[in-house]
Amino acid sequence: MTADERFSEENLQARVDAPLGVRNEVITGPVSDWATDFSHLEPEWAADPYRIQDDLRQSCPIAHTERFGGAWLPTTYEDVAAIAYDTERFSSRSIILSNFRPPRELAPIGGSPPISSDPPFHRDARRLLLPAFTKSEIAKQEPETRRFCHSLIDAFGERDVVDAATEYAQHIPMRVIADMLGFPPEDGPQFREFVEDLLEGINLPQDERIERVSRMWEYLLAQVHDHIDRPREDLTSHLLNAELYGRKLEPGHVVGAMALLLIAGIDTSWSAIGASLWHLARTTGDRRRLMAEPALLPTAIEEFLRAYAPVTMARLVKRDMHWHGVDMTAEDWILLSFPAANRDPAQFDRADEVVIDREVNRHAAFGLGIHRCLGSHLARMELRVAVEVWLERIGEFSLADPSAVTWAAGQIRGPRTLPLRIR
Amino acid sequence: MKVQINHERCQGHGRCYDLAPSLFGDDDEGYGTVLRDGTVPPGGEHDARLAELNCPEHAVELVEEA
Numbered sequence: 001m002t003a004d005e006r007f008s009e010e011n012l013q014a015r016v017d018a019p020l021g022v023r024n025e026v027i028t029g030p031v032s033d034w035a036t037d038f039s040h041l042e043p044e045w046a047a048d049p050y051r052i053q054d055d056l057r058q059s060c061p062i063a064h065t066e067r068f069g070g071a072w073l074p075t076t077y078e079d080v081a082a083i084a085y086d087t088e089r090f091s092s093r094s095i096i097l098s099n100f101r102p103p104r105e106l107a108p109i110g111g112s113p114p115i116s117s118d119p120p121f122h123r124d125a126r127r128l129l130l131p132a133f134t135k136s137e138i139a140k141q142e143p144e145t146r147r148f149c150h151s152l153i154d155a156f157g158e159r160d161v162v163d164a165a166t167e168y169a170q171h172i173p174m175r176v177i178a179d180m181l182g183f184p185p186e187d188g189p190q191f192r193e194f195v196e197d198l199l200e201g202i203n204l205p206q207d208e209r210i211e212r213v214s215r216m217w218e219y220l221l222a223q224v225h226d227h228i229d230r231p232r233e234d235l236t237s238h239l240l241n242a243e244l245y246g247r248k249l250e251p252g253h254v255v256g257a258m259a260l261l262l263i264a265g266i267d268t269s270w271s272a273i274g275a276s277l278w279h280l281a282r283t284t285g286d287r288r289r290l291m292a293e294p295a296l297l298p299t300a301i302e303e304f305l306r307a308y309a310p311v312t313m314a315r316l317v318k319r320d321m322h323w324h325g326v327d328m329t330a331e332d333w334i335l336l337s338f339p340a341a342n343r344d345p346a347q348f349d350r351a352d353e354v355v356i357d358r359e360v361n362r363h364a365a366f367g368l369g370i371h372r373c374l375g376s377h378l379a380r381m382e383l384r385v386a387v388e389v390w391l392e393r394i395g396e397f398s399l400a401d402p403s404a405v406t407w408a409a410g411q412i413r414g415p416r417t418l419p420l421r422i423r
Numbered sequence: 424m425k426v427q428i429n430h431e432r433c434q435g436h437g438r439c440y441d442l443a444p445s446l447f448g449d450d451d452e453g454y455g456t457v458l459r460d461g462t463v464p465p466g467g468e469h470d471a472r473l474a475e476l477n478c479p480e481h482a483v484e485l486v487e488e489a
Contacts, residue, residue, distance in 0.1 A: 130452035135437055298441070302477075360476040368479055372434040377453065 006251040021102040024069030046409035053340040071333035080341035084368040090315035097314040112260040135377040149389035161400045165418040169273035177265035182234030271310035271414020300356035306363035309339040312411040425461040432482035443470035
């Protein structure tokens with residue numbers, strides 16, 4: 001056992017004393033006008049963001065809100081792509097739009113590198129993780145993922161109705177990422193709380209939000225100490241041993257990257273699996289076609305990713321500027337909606353339809369540019385295996401109660417309750 | 424016909440090596456690579472075209488040989 005001074009009480013205290021960010025007044029409640037007062041945290045958005053985004057794309061197309069201390073919502077593919085590619089004018093310092101802007105000094109590293117990092121640091125932080133997430137590395141997880149999917153379905157027993165969100169979709173990415181990070185698989189339920197705290201608790205009172213986020217921080221620190229005592233072949237030990245510019249990573253970098261892998265690895269795939277099953281439950285033609293033509297599944301998966309892209313990112317405007325017809329101010333948020341880009345009729349034929357044999361599908365579900373989702377190969381594997389095993393084992397299924405389906409509000413969208421009749 | 428990858432644009436989405444594994448591979452970081460000299464064999468045109476048209480970054484290029 002070797003001491004790792006980076007994670008001593010003293011060194012961690014220095015982090016708490018780091019410069020503070022800027023908080024704004026929390027504004028909640030019904031949206032008066034989506035073009036001037038949008039909020040992705042209200043129930044109307046959670047229920048159906050596509051209609052809102054389609055309307056805005058035709059009439060606006062860059063919406064604004066005074067909420068969150070000021071934010072913009074571009075809705076065309078062209079604008080979303082331009083921002084994703086423009087790391088000069090738009091910073092990734094914080095990628096979760098909230099009522100708190102972290103201090104500018106946090107750039108170019110950000111709180112959870114590399115997703116929160118800007119060039120040139122971004123590239124170096126990303127390279128530490130890329131080799132663990134290549135298609136061939138991820139393929140090694142496939143047999144265990146498939147076995148786990150079967151075990152979840154075995155656990156349904158003889159019931160006629162199951163919740164595919166909480167009894168199936170949710171567990172698959174949770175189990176895989178816990179294995180990759182070397183966390184105990186039985187901690188899964190805590191991970192769900194961390195996800196909700198971080199991504200859905202945006203408008204909670206400040207003190208409560210700080211307390212919730214620190215719960216995750218403490219959990220991750222305990223995992224760090226466990227790995228310092230007992231190093232293993234997993235991503236946590238990899239981050240603890242990794243070096244950048246000739247020295248080990250800053251403690252905030254290690255824990256921030258662990259938080260990123262945990263949070264980004266769970267909610268997103270859970271949402272994509274759930275949305276795909278939701279679509280197949282209510283679209284008999286597509287369900288039967290995929291059962292008859294399993295080879296079509298990878299193509300259909302890309303279409304589910306396009307039409308139900310779960311992930312919206314955020315950026316911060318670096319300086320005052322006139323941009324594509326609007327006047328942006330430094331520190332304004334951008335809600336970077338890849339789902340809106342994916343439904344732009346200027347980019348896709350029949351953009352509002354789900355076409356499971358769409359052969360040409362240049363969607364942006366995993367982002368565009370330097371921040372392409374690090375886990376995209378993992379997500380595709382999980383989604384394909386989850387749907388494949390479901391179709392193989394369940395076959396015919398339908399929505400048990402369409403009005404009981406609930407969707408997450410916020411930047412990651414997918415079903416959180418999905419009762420399906422399976423026999 | 425030959426395929427090539429613009430490495431300035433490639434971000435490692437992997438659509439090319441998913442859709443046309445006989446023409447493309449990946450490196451240790453998941454970025455796309457062209458196998459051999461990129462020449463598209465007879466019958467491989469459809470896959471090559473799919474790889475080009477599905478690259479989110481427009482990094483895959485087809486070049487007609489003179």
